Amino acid sequence: MKWETVIGLEVHVQLATKTKIFSGASTAFGAEPNSQACAIDLAMPGTLPVLNKQAVNYAIMFGLAIDAEICQNSVFERKNYFYPDLPKGYQTTQLDKPIVGPGIVTIEGADGSDKAIRIHHAHLEEDAGKSIHDGDLPHGTSGVDLNRAGTPLIEIVSEPDISNAYEAVAFAKKLHSIVTSIGICDGEMSQGSMRFDVNVSVRPAGSSVLGTRTETKNLNSFKFMEEAIAKEVERQIDILEDGGSITQETRLYNGDTKIAKSMRSKEEANDYRYFPCPDLLPVLVSDEEINILRASLPELPDIRQKRFVSEYKLSDYDAKLIASDSSMAAFFETAATLSKNPKLAANWTMGELSAALNGANLNFSSSPVTADQLAGMITRIADNSISGKMAKVVFDAMWQGEGNADLIIEAKGLKQVSDSGALEQIVSDVLQANPSMVDDFIATDESKRKKKLGGFMGQIMKASKGQANPQQVNKILLSKLNKLL
Amino acid sequence: MHNKTIAELIEGLQKKTFSSVELTEHFLARISQLNAQFNAVITVTAEQALAAAAKADERLAGGNAPAMCGVPILHKDIFCTDGVRTSCGSKMLDNFVPPYNATVVDNFVRDGAVMLGKTNMDEFAMGSSNETSFYGPVKNPWALDCVPGGSSGGSAAAIAARLAPGATATDTGGSIRQPAALCGISGLKPTYGRVSRWGMIAFASSLDQAGPMARTAEDCAILLNSMASFDDKDSTSVDKLVPNYCASLNNPIKGLRIGIPREYFSEGLHPGTEQAVKKALANLEGQGAELVDISLPSSHLSVPAYYVIAPAEASANLSRFDGVKYGYRCDDPKDLQDMYCRTRQEGFGEEVQRRILIGTYCLSAGYYEAYYGKAQQVRQLIQQDFDDAFKSVDLIMGPTCPSPAFKFGSKGDDPVAMYLEDIYTIATNLAGLPGMSIPCGFVEEKPVGLQIIGNYFDEAKILNAAHQFQQSTDWHKQAPEGSL
Numbered sequence: 027m028k029w030e031t032v033i034g035l036e037v038h039v040q041l042a043t044k045t046k047i048f049s050g051a052s053t054a055f056g057a058e059p060n061s062q063a064c065a066i067d068l069a070m071p072g073t074l075p076v077l078n079k080q081a082v083n084y085a086i087m088f089g090l091a092i093d094a095e096i097c098q099n100s101v102f103e104r105k106n107y108f109y110p111d112l113p114k115g116y117q118t119t120q121l122d123k124p125i126v127g128p129g130i131v132t133i134e135g136a137d138g139s140d141k142a143i144r145i146h147h148a149h150l151e152e153d154a155g156k157s158i159h160d161g162d163l164p165h166g167t168s169g170v171d172l173n174r175a176g177t178p179l180i181e182i183v184s185e186p187d188i189s190n191a192y193e194a195v196a197f198a199k200k201l202h203s204i205v206t207s208i209g210i211c212d213g214e215m216s217q218g219s220m221r222f223d224v225n226v227s228v229r230p231a232g233s234s235v236l237g238t239r240t241e242t243k244n245l246n247s248f249k250f251m252e253e254a255i256a257k258e259v260e261r262q263i264d265i266l267e268d269g270g271s272i273t274q275e276t277r278l279y280n281g282d283t284k285i286a287k288s289m290r291s292k293e294e295a296n297d298y299r300y301f302p303c304p305d306l307l308p309v310l311v312s313d314e315e316i317n318i319l320r321a322s323l324p325e326l327p328d329i330r331q332k333r334f335v336s337e338y339k340l341s342d343y344d345a346k347l348i349a350s351d352s353s354m355a356a357f358f359e360t361a362a363t364l365s366k367n368p369k370l371a372a373n374w375t376m377g378e379l380s381a382a383l384n385g386a387n388l389n390f391s392s393s394p395v396t397a398d399q400l401a402g403m404i405t406r407i408a409d410n411s412i413s414g415k416m417a418k419v420v421f422d423a424m425w426q427g428e429g430n431a432d433l434i435i436e437a438k439g440l441k442q443v444s445d446s447g448a449l450e451q452i453v454s455d456v457l458q459a460n461p462s463m464v465d466d467f468i469a470t471d472e473s474k475r476k477k478k479l480g481g482f483m484g485q486i487m488k489a490s491k492g493q494a495n496p497q498q499v500n501k502i503l504l505s506k507l508n509k510l511l
Numbered sequence: 512m513h514n515k516t517i518a519e520l521i522e523g524l525q526k527k528t529f530s531s532v533e534l535t536e537h538f539l540a541r542i543s544q545l546n547a548q549f550n551a552v553i554t555v556t557a558e559q560a561l562a563a564a565a566k567a568d569e570r571l572a573g574g575n576a577p578a579m580c581g582v583p584i585l586h587k588d589i590f591c592t593d594g595v596r597t598s599c600g601s602k603m604l605d606n607f608v609p610p611y612n613a614t615v616v617d618n619f620v621r622d623g624a625v626m627l628g629k630t631n632m633d634e635f636a637m638g639s640s641n642e643t644s645f646y647g648p649v650k651n652p653w654a655l656d657c658v659p660g661g662s663s664g665g666s667a668a669a670i671a672a673r674l675a676p677g678a679t680a681t682d683t684g685g686s687i688r689q690p691a692a693l694c695g696i697s698g699l700k701p702t703y704g705r706v707s708r709w710g711m712i713a714f715a716s717s718l719d720q721a722g723p724m725a726r727t728a729e730d731c732a733i734l735l736n737s738m739a740s741f742d743d744k745d746s747t748s749v750d751k752l753v754p755n756y757c758a759s760l761n762n763p764i765k766g767l768r769i770g771i772p773r774e775y776f777s778e779g780l781h782p783g784t785e786q787a788v789k790k791a792l793a794n795l796e797g798q799g800a801e802l803v804d805i806s807l808p809s810s811h812l813s814v815p816a817y818y819v820i821a822p823a824e825a826s827a828n829l830s831r832f833d834g835v836k837y838g839y840r841c842d843d844p845k846d847l848q849d850m851y852c853r854t855r856q857e858g859f860g861e862e863v864q865r866r867i868l869i870g871t872y873c874l875s876a877g878y879y880e881a882y883y884g885k886a887q888q889v890r891q892l893i894q895q896d897f898d899d900a901f902k903s904v905d906l907i908m909g910p911t912c913p914s915p916a917f918k919f920g921s922k923g924d925d926p927v928a929m930y931l932e933d934i935y936t937i938a939t940n941l942a943g944l945p946g947m948s949i950p951c952g953f954v955e956e957k958p959v960g961l962q963i964i965g966n967y968f969d970e971a972k973i974l975n976a977a978h979q980f981q982q983s984t985d986w987h988k989q990a991p992e993g994s995l
Contacts, residue, residue, distance in 0.1 A: 065611060069831040071604065072591045072613060072710040074745050104827050106874070108851055115830020170835065299874035301883060304717035304824055306746050 027267070028231040031259050032239075033188035036223040037201055039180050039211045040153065041084045047152050047178035048075030048118065055217045059158075059171035067176045069113035074305050077102075081178035082309055083319055084210035085125045085150050088180055090320050091204050092145055094129025098311045100150070102303045107296045110170045111155035119181075121300050124149035125309065126180070131204070132328070133196040143197050144185040150309075153177040174218075180210075186225065186236070191255040195248050198222060199350070203327045207352040221246050226258045228266065237262070238272040242279050242286065250281035257286055330355055338368035347376060353390040354380075357397045364401030367408050374400055378421055395424045403431035410495060416440045444495040446502070452494065453502045456485045467507060479503065512537050513673040514990070517582055517730035520676055524571055524581045531571065531581030535564035535625050538583045542627060542674050548655065548993070551669040553588060553646045555628040556595055567623045579737050580623030585678040587666050588629040589636055590616050590721070591710040599712045600632040600644040600662075603832045603839045603858035613710025614742045615679055615721050622737045627675055631665030634860045635829065636686055636714040638662050639932040640922065643862040648919060651694060652991040653957050657916035660690030660932075666724045667694035671991055677725040677734050681711060683718045684817055685912070685936025688948035691724055692911035692960020695950045695989060697977065698724040699731045702968050703943035704749035706735075707742030713828040715821035716747075718940040727987050728949060728977035732756035735970060751968060759971045760978040765799030767976060768904040774810040775909030775935055787952030787959040788910045791980065795908075798979060805900050805907070809892040813938040814930055816893070819873050819886035820941070826870030832858065865926065894942045901966040906976055910935055911948040911960030935962060945970050949977045950986035958986070 046053055049066035066073045089096045101123040104116040126148035135141045153176065158169035182201060188194050202220060206213035213219055222245045227237035242258060245251040257279070262272055274292040279285075325333075327350050334345035334355075348358045354375065362371035379400065383393055403420050406412045412420060412435060423434040435441050443449060457464055460482075467478045479500070486499050512534060515523070523529050539557050546552045560583065567581035591597045591609035593616075598604045612620065619626070633643040641649040641664030649664040651657040652672040659668040663680035667690035670678055680687045682700035691698030699722045706721040713719060723734030735756050742748040771792065776785060796802050834840035834854030841857050844850030859867070873882035900907060912932055922929045939946040944964055951961035961980070965973040981987050 068836055070591075070609065070611075070837065071597070071599070071607065071712040071831070072609070072708075074709055076744060076746055106827055106830060108830065108833060110833075110835045110847065113831060113836060114827075115833060116827050297876045299826075299871065299876075299879075301823060301827070301874055301879070304715075304747075305713075 029228045029263050029266075030231045030233075031190055032186045032227050032229065032236060033190070033194050033255065034186035034225040035182075035184045035188065035194060035197060036225070037182040037184075037198065038153075038221040038223075039088075039182065039201070039205050040219045041081050041178040041180060041210055042212050043078055043080045043084065043178055045078060046176035047078050047081045047150070049176055051176065053177050055214070057173055059169070059173060061173065063155075063172035063175060067113065067172050069115075075118065075303075077306060077309065078178060081150060082125065082311070084178070085148065085180050086311065086316060086319050087208050087210055087323055088148060088182075088205060089126035089129065090316070090323055091208050091326055092129035092131055094145060094148070095127035096311060096316055097123055097125050097127055099123065099308045100125040100311075101308050102150075102306045103300045104303050106299045109154070109157075110168065111157045111172070111175065113155065113172060113175055117152060117154065118303055118306070119151035120149035123308075131184075131197065131200055133193060133200050135196070136190070136192045141187075141193065143187045143193075146183045146185050148180045148182040151179050151181060153179050186227075191252045191259075194224065194255055195252050198248055198251060200327075203350040203352075207327050207330070208324050209352075215247055218246055222251050224251060224255055224258075226255060226262065227272070228259060228262045238274050240272065240275050240277050242277045243289070245279060245281070247281065250279065253281065253284065254279035254286060257284075261286070324352070327352070338362055338372070340368065340372055344372050344376065348372060351390070357390045357393065360397035361401045361404065364398060365404035365408070367404050370404045370407060371401065374404065374421075378418070382425060394427060395421070399424050399430050406431050406435060410442060410444055411435065412440055412442055413496065416442065416492070439491070439493070441493060442495045443490055443493045444498055446498065449494060449498055449502055452486055452489050453499065453506055456482060456489055457506060460485065464507070464510065468511060513541055513676070515676070516727050517676045517725055517733050518727070520582055521578055521733070525576070527571070531564040531567040531583075531625060532561060534581065535560050535583045535627070538627055538675055545672060545993075546674060549650045549652055549668045549672050549674075550647055551631055551649050551659075551665045551672065551674060552585060552628045553598070553631045553665065554596055556626055559595070560625050560627050563623075563625045567625060570623050577622040577737075578733055579619060581625065582677070583625040583627045583675060584619065584734075585627050585630045585666060585669050585675040586616060587632055587663055587678065587680050589632060589681050589712050590679060591712070592616055592626065592629065595629065597629070597712070598645065599636070600634040600646065601859065601863070602645045604712075605645065605839065607838050609710070611710060614707035614740065614744065615711065615738050618737050618740055619679075624737065630663070630669055630678060633662035633664070633686075634863050635712070635825070636662040636681060636683055636719075637825070637862050637866055639685065639689055639929055640917070640919075641665065641690070642919065642923070643860050645860065651916045651957075652993070653695060654916060656918055657957065658693065658919060660693035660912075660916065662686040662690075663698070663724065664690045664694075667691055667696055667698065670694070670696045670724055670726060673990065677723060677730055679721060679734075679738070680724045681719055681721045682936075682940065683714050683720075683821060684940050685933035687722050687724060688911050688936050688946055688960065688962060689932060691948040692950075692962075693916040693958065695958030695986070695991070696724060696726050697728050697731050697947065697949045697987060698722065699735060699947040699970065699973065700939065700945060701735065701739065701970050702749075702945045703940075704747050705945070705968065705970065706738050707740060707745045707748050709742055709744040713824075715824040716828060717824060718817075718821055720940070728947070728974050728981055729757065729760055731947070732760060732974045732978070735974075754971055756971050756974055759975050762975050763799065764795065764976055764979045767795075767800040767906065768803055769795060769800050769976075770803050770805035770900050770904035770907040772805050772807045772810065772900070772907060772909055774807050779913050779931070779934070780910060781914035781954060783954030784910050784912075784914055784959050787954060788908075788961055791951035791961045791984075792908060794983060795976065795980060798983065800976075803904050805904060807893075807896040807900060807938065809889065809896050810938060812889045813893055813941055814934055816886040816889035817933070817937045817941060818869065818930055819882045820890065822866040822870030823873045823883050824870070826867045826874065829859070829863070829867055834858070862926070890941045893938050897938075897942045897944060897964075897966075905972060906969075907964040909962050911962040912936070915954050915957035915959060939964050943967070945973055947973050947977055949980065950989070951980075951984070952986055953989075958989075
């Protein structure tokens, strides 16, 4: 039988606020355990939450970015369950009245055509802390780190409009691109800034009835998500083809061991006993506030892509690749503007620099080569001061922190020789020193003479220590040889 | 000295008739001498009190000290006090020492008041008799075999017994007014949002409100001047100017329209209580107030609605007491589940566990609409009743509770009978309105309370009427035997 897959995603996005959603504690990543948890985060008796307005603004900005309706009186609710890393014994979240209503995110499907993924809603909530079961803890005890407790999140819930792992990844990457472009999330996947829950079901191709779904929780990379979906689809099809049925359950996928397993079935699911949080008032948002946020919204990746095509004459492919990453886009724009050579700026940004950053696990905002420096180097390529080959040497030196391009060219003596007098002299010297090569050239049939030029070029470049302008040398060499015929 | 009102003590302090240290020593001596009879105070902070008093005397010497400077008071043990155990009357928090002050406590520190200690209370403020405290019941100074009311029974009894001239308290369904009535003192529950809830251990967040207890309305006004403030640490705190509650105490009440709700004089009201309340109303009428017959038709729904909403909120508010972070943890848990179960079973008393169970049930899938949803609708009806009533009257008055103080154990087996203690007080919490109880007579030699309910933020109007009543009566001046 032919099967089709139905996928819906729940995406947790950590908002890039400086402080937590209901307290003044810092949200910075990587601090000593429990050093960034105040009395409110620890749920000390008598403490009360106060909503971080910036978190609300960020959620609204996301809503505006996906053209969603903004709820002007959204409500926080308590989701009740016991867990050691949930200090209050409930999570403050939204249910019936989430801040962001239905919206649309457009992705590029596997065949290159656009596909609209509907967003059911996005709501604000607080993150939980972390339980620690290993490390140097005494036998039989677990630790709790509440640094993350209270970090603001938006949970973005898609409709089941996604048909395969490719689309799921494209959707996730698009969300990543949107939230980082509008500056509401740092996008650091390795630090858990974006986490995915995938709801997967399969059904006979063409059927309009949804199959029983499973939810695989807490995937923190695009790759793991892709693997988890592929594995789960395969597992479900195997069960169904063997005549079995799917159990509605929550599953976990370990990206390191590549093993997925059941966490709890529907019967074991908690009754969360949601009810409106009496410590917080409804979040009232005025038209004016929405308009101000709309006006302040940074450029979205789709719009930036179009602008790169029209303004910098980039190809669709290059424009899309650069525009999807806001820090890469900003880097490119600076380099393109300063060098007045968008094409070369795009090539170097996407090519050499991207590769170097990836290799060093860095991003564009922390690049050792600045956009200013790259533009300086591109200017020297464009004015023929250096060749492409020499540019790579200059780039490596800039990467090593040896200064800007002109400094390096000067210091390493990489400047291309384009002075025709000097070049004529070098060419004449090489021809004089290699009479047999000249004789060979003359004796060769006219149609095959071009191939013989390489030998002379090699000698000339060697004599010029690689600094001779190759186009000019080529011209001089031909005219001199032709005169000998 | 202990028979002086706060107003009189302030006068003495400002005129240097006596010092705050002398005053503090006097009340500390009374507490150590008399408290054992009443069990009203569960923590005495003598050392800190004397240090604070010495500091207050310096401020007083410097002139321009705030009114409360140097006045000793007690705090209900529901308010977090920096460095001083805050138990909320529970084994769960018997070892809990907060590293911060409640805003209410801070406000008194700011004004130079002296904390003598912390008062006993029903566990997590759940109770109307003070019998649910982990530290044992508080005894009513008027009749030692009777309850002082609850949950602020410790504060009320301490004031009646002259262990302190004033105290802080909280009221979720009547926990200030009912013990004030049963102990023959004055107590005010302000409008929801008037006094900050920061640092006040939550029972039912949408109903909890802190307020003052003292012997007179004037003293309550003085205490409220310090307590009330807008607090940006409490999202439900209301940013509204705090008036000087003493400024309007002496306004004549001629022409004041007082609504008398029919429903508050129905079956179940002790005839002696009814008589005392009616006599008080006649006194006010004699001062030129107009008594208006009104109806609050949804009154009978307030107790059932309250006993859904309050436990529902409590069930979540008390989830944080899980043995993980602070407070009680059971011995040798065999796993996480065991730790949760035994910690909460051993750490919470029976009434608290009952209310957590009720609340959990009411919020459960399939029951939410029938209970919590319905109760919220009832809450709106009750609010509407009051809104309608306040279109034609300035204040509403009636009994604070159906009968005077009852004997220990007499309602022990019947939680519903206990819940009906708050039948006249609960509606104001559901509506968020201010309410007060002042002494208005005796029945069976036990005090009777007159309840005064005002419109939102009309605390000054309530205090004015109460003060005028107390100017022409001496019920508030009566003292139980053995307290003099």
